[in-house]
Amino acid sequence: MDKQQDNGESEAGQACLGEKAGTDSASVGGGDVVDSRSHPPGETGPAADASSAPPSVADANSSIAAAGLGNWKSIKQAGTDSYMADDFEKAIVLYSAAIKALEDEVGDEPEAPDDRKQLSILYTNCAMARLQIVKRERKAGTPGQEKADVIRKLGMRANVEASNAVELDDSNAKAWLRKGQALMVMTSLQQRSKQAMMALERARDSPNLPKSMKPEVAQCLKMATQAFNDQTDMPAGCPQM
Secondary structure, rough: EEEEOOOOOHHHHHHHOOOOOOOOOOOOOOHHHHHHOOOOOOOOOOOOOOOOOOOHHHHHHHHHHHHOOHHHHHHHHHHHHHOOOOOOHHHHHHHHHHHHHHHHHHHHOOHHHHHHHHHHHHHHHHHHHHHHHHHHHHHHHHOOOOHHHHHHHHHHHHHHHHHHHHHHOOHHHHHHEEEEHHHHHHHOOOHHHHHHHHHHHHEEEEEEOOHHHHHHHHHHHHHHHHHHHHHHHOOOOOOOO
């Protein structure tokens, strides 16, 4: 029997983003940047909550124009610079602007593998920045349903972004990791835990997964599997997954 009561984000989702266990290395998108933050992660654009709302698109466009950022690669780099400065909201806006600029060039369903790969990286970057906001909001320590709703919405949007990424390039191991993490943030329902397991298994089995990320994927998969087992009534004597 499935235990379908949703009490919000699972402890597994919290642990997978680093609150209870200590993986502490991350790369942005397709390996452009390496930093010392934990790996975090649907439509592009600002986060829905007022407490962590990104700058407006108009503000981002002004920043892009002022900096002379005329192509998607320059905008992407500006997004990465913002990410490295811990300005995750601005990074999301800039990465989203880079997506739009690249899609203006190649369309939203490009045929060229490299174009699909680059779009996939940008969507992955958006998801990761959003998941970093989740981590920051948790560390702020403000309890309550409003905070839980903010975190869940961030997880939902990160999940859609990561889903876009894997649809464009299903060999993107980092996108599968972000999708698994986002699903674990969204809800504690059994179905989400199973979907997270499947995404994390894809990340684990990908030949493109960097060696440095393997411990994190293994940790998150262990957490997702435990969450699924905790939510599943098993017959007596039947081993769990």
